[in-house]
Amino acid sequence: MKSAKWLTIVSLFILTSWAHPSVDSTLDTVAPELSVCSTSNDVFTQGEEMVYKIYYNLGFVWIAAGEVVFRVHEDQGNQYHISAVGRTLKSYDWIFKVRDYYDSYIDKETMLPTRTIRKVHEGKYRLFDDVRYDRSKEVVHSRKGKTESDVNEEAMPIEACTHDILSSIYMMRNIDFQSQQEGTNLPLKIYLDRKIYPLDIVYKGKRMEKRIKGHGKSSTLLFQPEVVVGEVFKDNDGMKVWVSDDENRIPLMIESPISVGSVKAVLKSYKGLKHPASY
Numbered sequence: 635m636k637s638a639k640w641l642t643i644v645s646l647f648i649l650t651s652w653a654h655p656s657v658d659s660t661l662d663t664v665a666p667e668l669s670v671c672s673t674s675n676d677v678f679t680q681g682e683e684m685v686y687k688i689y690y691n692l693g694f695v696w697i698a699a700g701e702v703v704f705r706v707h708e709d710q711g712n713q714y715h716i717s718a719v720g721r722t723l724k725s726y727d728w729i730f731k732v733r734d735y736y737d738s739y740i741d742k743e744t745m746l747p748t749r750t751i752r753k754v755h756e757g758k759y760r761l762f763d764d765v766r767y768d769r770s771k772e773v774v775h776s777r778k779g780k781t782e783s784d785v786n787e788e789a790m791p792i793e794a795c796t797h798d799i800l801s802s803i804y805m806m807r808n809i810d811f812q813s814q815q816e817g818t819n820l821p822l823k824i825y826l827d828r829k830i831y832p833l834d835i836v837y838k839g840k841r842m843e844k845r846i847k848g849h850g851k852s853s854t855l856l857f858q859p860e861v862v863v864g865e866v867f868k869d870n871d872g873m874k875v876w877v878s879d880d881e882n883r884i885p886l887m888i889e890s891p892i893s894v895g896s897v898k899a900v901l902k903s904y905k906g907l908k909h910p911a912s913y
Contacts, residue, residue, distance in 0.1 A: 671795040673745040675714075677807045677883055681906035682706040684884060689898045696898065699726045704800075706906070713748060714740045716800045732756050738800035745805040747798040750825075765798070765825070776828055788828060796823045796830060807883045811837045811855055835859050844876050846886045847900045853879040854886060881909035 688700040700722040707715040720734040733755040739748050747767055754761035762785065763778040774792050779785035797805060802822055811818065816839040824831045838856040846852050854876040873890040877883050884907075888899040904911070 671744065671746070673805050673808045675742065675745065675804070675808050677881065677908060678706055678804060679906070679908040680706050680709050682904075682908065683906055684904045685902045686885075686899045687902040689900070691896045691898070697726075698723060700732060701902070702899070704803075710739065712742050714742060714804070716740060716804060718800060730757050736800060738798055740801045740804065745801060745808065746795070747801040750798040750800075763827070767792070767796075769794070774825055778828065790828060792825055792830060793823055796825050798825055803885075806835070812840075812879070833859065838874075840879060841876065844887075846876065848902065849886065852876075852886060855879050855883070878911070880912040882907050882911060884911075 682705070684704045686702045686704075687698060688702065689696040690699045691697070700720065702718060702720045704718045705716070707717065716738050718734075718736040720732060722730065722732040735751075735753040737751040739750075740746065741748055746769065748769075749767065750763075750765040752761065752763045760780045761778070762780065762782045763776060764782075764785075765777075766775045767773075768775065772792055772794055773789050774796075775787065775789045777785040777787050802824055806820070809820070814837055816837065818837040820835045820837070822833045822835065824833060836858045838858050841854045841856050843851040844854045844856075846854075855878075857875040857877060859873050859875065873888070875885055876887045877885050884901065884904065885899075886901050888897075890897055
């Protein structure tokens with residue numbers, strides 16, 4: 635398995651399925667009222683923080699391997715500043731050290747990104763990528779390299795409603811799936827690493843008493859991102875994501891089989907929610 639794939643997989647919904655395009659779609663419904671192009675926010679506010687614990691399983695025992703922390707920073711005028719930091723635990727660093735940083739600046743009126751900055755440290759691998767979105771010309775400009783001082787620049791066209799990793803998550807939290815039927819599909823396009831990845835998120839309906847580690851039985855909405863079968867994933871519908879069935883719509887737990895074992899991400903703690911948690 636390639637470096638830090640558990641962190642990549644956790645990101646597939648928390649950082650919505652960013653490394654793999656969807657294929658062989660057999661989805662039932664695309665709801666026309668579900669827009670990814672212009673979504674108003676009534677779900678999160680500045681100061682919100684969510685911490686996820688990452689577990690890796692080789693078939694016999696779940697091993698705590700890392701954490702991912704998501705924050706909504708102080709008000710930025712007409713933009714939201716949202717960050718995610720992924721890191722292995724110190725006890726896991728000797729196997730493979732991960733320190734990944736993501737920052738996204740998102741237009742408040744559309745929930746579309748205006749700028750994305752990534753700093754990746756995974757073992758010996760390093761990456762810096764500063765992306766700016768020119769929505770008027772439907773072009774992105776990327777300054778990418780191993781470090782901030784060693785980059786090359788490239789521009790490429792995008793579609794009007796293209797998201798980045800973080801904007802897609804916080805946009806989706808603002809979509810009310812509760813009124814949608816099971817099998818409803820939300821197609822997205824996400825820009826990452828100078829490529830456009832199509833993705834389908836399938837709504838699988840409510841699960842009223844899902845047991846979530848540390849939270850007991852919770853009322854949840856179940857989603858299933860489509861992924862590509864190959865080096866990491868055993869099948870294209872094995873990933874499951876449980877989201878709180880309340881006004882906050884927080885991802886509570888993610889489980890996915892992978893080519894060797896499986897991974898799980900569980901909400902460890904939260905603070906600064908806009909609405910009272912009622913799951």
